[in-house]
Amino acid sequence: MTAPIAVPQSSISSSSPATSYTINHENTAGLPESAFEGPEKLLEVWFAPSPEDCPSGKGLKTVARKDWEGMLDLVNCKVLSVIENDEVDAYLLSESSMFVFPHKLILKTCGTTTLLIGLTRLLSLAASAGFTSSQTPWRVFYSRKSFMFPDRQLPPHKSWHDEVEYLDKHFEGGSAYHVGRMNGDHWFLYMTSPGTSAATGNTATRTVGLKEGFEDETLEILMTDLCERRARQFYLPDGYSSTESESDGHALGTTCSSQTKIDSIYPTSEYPDARVDSYLFTPCGYSANGVVPTPSSTGYWTIHVTPEPHCSYASFETNVPTSPTSTSLATVEKVVEIFGPGKFTLTLFEARGVEAERKGSLGVDEVKGYKRRDRIVYEFEGYDLVFLTFEKEK
Numbered sequence: 001m002t003a004p005i006a007v008p009q010s011s012i013s014s015s016s017p018a019t020s021y022t023i024n025h026e027n028t029a030g031l032p033e034s035a036f037e038g039p040e041k042l043l044e045v046w047f048a049p050s051p052e053d054c055p056s057g058k059g060l061k062t063v064a065r066k067d068w069e070g071m072l073d074l075v076n077c078k079v080l081s082v083i084e085n086d087e088v089d090a091y092l093l094s095e096s097s098m099f100v101f102p103h104k105l106i107l108k109t110c111g112t113t114t115l116l117i118g119l120t121r122l123l124s125l126a127a128s129a130g131f132t133s134s135q136t137p138w139r140v141f142y143s144r145k146s147f148m149f150p151d152r153q154l155p156p157h158k159s160w161h162d163e164v165e166y167l168d169k170h171f172e173g174g175s176a177y178h179v180g181r182m183n184g185d186h187w188f189l190y191m192t193s194p195g196t197s198a199a200t201g202n203t204a205t206r207t208v209g210l211k212e213g214f215e216d217e218t219l220e221i222l223m224t225d226l227c228e229r230r231a232r233q234f235y236l237p238d239g240y241s242s243t244e245s246e247s248d249g250h251a252l253g254t255t256c257s258s259q260t261k262i263d264s265i266y267p268t269s270e271y272p273d274a275r276v277d278s279y280l281f282t283p284c285g286y287s288a289n290g291v292v293p294t295p296s297s298t299g300y301w302t303i304h305v306t307p308e309p310h311c312s313y314a315s316f317e318t319n320v321p322t323s324p325t326s327t328s329l330a331t332v333e334k335v336v337e338i339f340g341p342g343k344f345t346l347t348l349f350e351a352r353g354v355e356a357e358r359k360g361s362l363g364v365d366e367v368k369g370y371k372r373r374d375r376i377v378y379e380f381e382g383y384d385l386v387f388l389t390f391e392k393e394k
């Protein structure tokens with residue numbers, strides 16, 4: 001067991017409500033203690049190609065927190081805290097995270113949440129933010145890893161087939177993919193083509209397809225069979241009662257981020273304006289969001305950990321652009337070192353044409369201490385996807 005740790009009270013996110021947090025215990029109540037569904041559903045909806053193409057330049061950032069909370073109620077998760085800057089609002093949720101940029105929204109939820117049930121409300125909130133063609137967003141991506149306990153999911157998440165049918169009812173011309181082994185780790189992806197609709201409905205600002213120089217890259221690492229010793233770091237330290245720990249969740253999370261070196265994945269020495277918001281659940285489990293301003297834009301990262309040995313899982317996702325000091329490989333090695341997974345899946349989505357950045361994906365072919373099993377490359381309209389699976393060397 002780990003020793004009790006000192007908790008820095010001042011580290012609690014300033015924009016977090018000071019009162020205790022309402023966590024949705026219903027999502028875990030129906031599951032045996034040792035069987036939490038870590039693998040997340042991930043929805044990314046782009047209403048315009050860039051913040052400059054948004055109504056009033058602020059787009060989705062004009063939607064009030066209480067309206068997002070209404071949408072999240074339908075999904076069955078709660079807001080724990082938010083960190084904000086001019087470019088993004090990063091919401092830490094009871095089941096993962098949400099990032100709201102002016103032109104796009106990223107919603108990632110785990111457990112038995114019903115992410116897609118929130119879709120209709122999301123589209124109408126986008127309409128209220130001035131996206132007059134919100135029913136046909138500029139681009140939609142929905143993806144997830146294969147579930148560990150698919151039978152426990154609620155409609156429409158009971159099967160990939162059901163999810164695709166649900167998405168097809170909302171969007172025209174979507175394509176659905178099963179990526180990877182049927183009888184091993186695999187990943188599902190649904191996406192629509194770029195520019196099937198105008199961002200604002202105003203023909204003067206209508207943007208169809210990808211602009212020259214459009215940049216976007218998202219790296220996801222989905223890890224299972226975590227090293228038990230390292231997973232122990234994501235349990236409540238000895239000496240905490242559950243009442244204390246729930247009100248200290250953010251402070252405990254901050255300490256955990258520092259002890260595990262999660263807060264050094266994008267170090268403040270290199271990214272001085274970076275901010276981290278983290279939470280340690282009771283009796284275990286951890287979530288964190290990072291907001292990382294870079295010279296070109298503000299990026300995000302997010303980590304979620306289910307440390308229970310029977311269903312251990314951790315995910316990392318980022319869109320912080322690669323650089324000579326933070327290549328995709330360097331980031332992958334730092335993250336994998338924290339969790340020591342037995343297996344992991346890596347997906348790297350890159351807007352095509354960013355030649356300098358594409359070198360990053362090729363460099364992730366070899367990860368120290370791991371054997372690569374699969375490498376699958378897709379060339380989609382405007383994007384390349386690299387899907388890789390790795391297993392720890394014996």
Ligand SMILES: C[S@+](CC[C@H](N)C(=O)[O-])C[C@H]1O[C@@H](n2cnc3c(N)ncnc32)[C@H](O)[C@@H]1O
Nearest residue numbers: 023036038110281284285304305306307314315
């Ligand atoms: C929300 S977190 C991170 C989930 C994430 N998708 C992941 O990577 O596994 C889930 C972990 O927190 C624990 N947990 C404790 N209380 C929870 C609550 N009220 N809601 C959700 N998870 C809770 C779960 O048992 C699990 O270990």
